[in-house]
Amino acid sequence: MNKVHFQSEEQLVMAIRQGDERALEMVYKTYFPMILHFITHNTGTEQEAKDIYQEAMMIFYENIQNPDFELSCKVKTYVYSVSRRLWLKKLNQKNKYVGKIDDFESFIPFVKDEIDPEEQDAQFKAMNEALSQLGEPCRTILEDFFINEFSMQQITEKMGYTNTDNAKNQKYKCLMRLKKIFFSKYQI
Numbered sequence: 001m002n003k004v005h006f007q008s009e010e011q012l013v014m015a016i017r018q019g020d021e022r023a024l025e026m027v028y029k030t031y032f033p034m035i036l037h038f039i040t041h042n043t044g045t046e047q048e049a050k051d052i053y054q055e056a057m058m059i060f061y062e063n064i065q066n067p068d069f070e071l072s073c074k075v076k077t078y079v080y081s082v083s084r085r086l087w088l089k090k091l092n093q094k095n096k097y098v099g100k101i102d103d104f105e106s107f108i109p110f111v112k113d114e115i116d117p118e119e120q121d122a123q124f125k126a127m128n129e130a131l132s133q134l135g136e137p138c139r140t141i142l143e144d145f146f147i148n149e150f151s152m153q154q155i156t157e158k159m160g161y162t163n164t165d166n167a168k169n170q171k172y173k174c175l176m177r178l179k180k181i182f183f184s185k186y187q188i
Contacts, residue, residue, distance in 0.1 A: 012026075013071055024061065031053075034080060035080065
């Protein structure tokens with residue numbers, strides 16, 4: 001089979017919309033290695049990568065078929081973003097998500113969240129209030145991890161924990177406490 005080339009992303013999307021199986025197959029084969037690498041380097045197996053990618057491709061195909069759907073990023077970015085979200089969801093269900101994922105591709109969120117600026121300000125204000133009420137050592141742990149991007153080993157050493165598992169456990173408890181404070185102040 002000859003390799004299929006498209007002049008632009010728009011042509012590729014149009015070909016998929018018109019039922020060109022070669023276009024969909026091209027997307028499928030082109031981006032699978034990227035997803036395989038991402039998932040296998042984030043506690044996943046090759047089979048899990050295949051399953052996640054298959055689901056992501058189904059979502060991609062279904063969305064492309066919707067005439068109101070506008071692809072606001074590259075196909076590669078969209079497929080990666082969908083796959084990444086599906087994998088994070090699966091990790092969360094398996095209780096394996098440890099707070100940091102190794103990303104190998106930069107990506108743009110493919111869904112533009114239309115949020116009211118006043119609503120966003122209220123959320124930020126509520127989160128700031130929740131952080132200020134959190135207290136120590138939680139505030140320092142969460143700031144070091146999420147803002148200063150410290151590793152769990154660095155946090156373990158800084159805070160004097162005996163091992164990284166203890167530090168992870170404390171970080172989890174702090175996140176749950178922050179979540180409770182936040183949602184008591186701010187109702188979505």
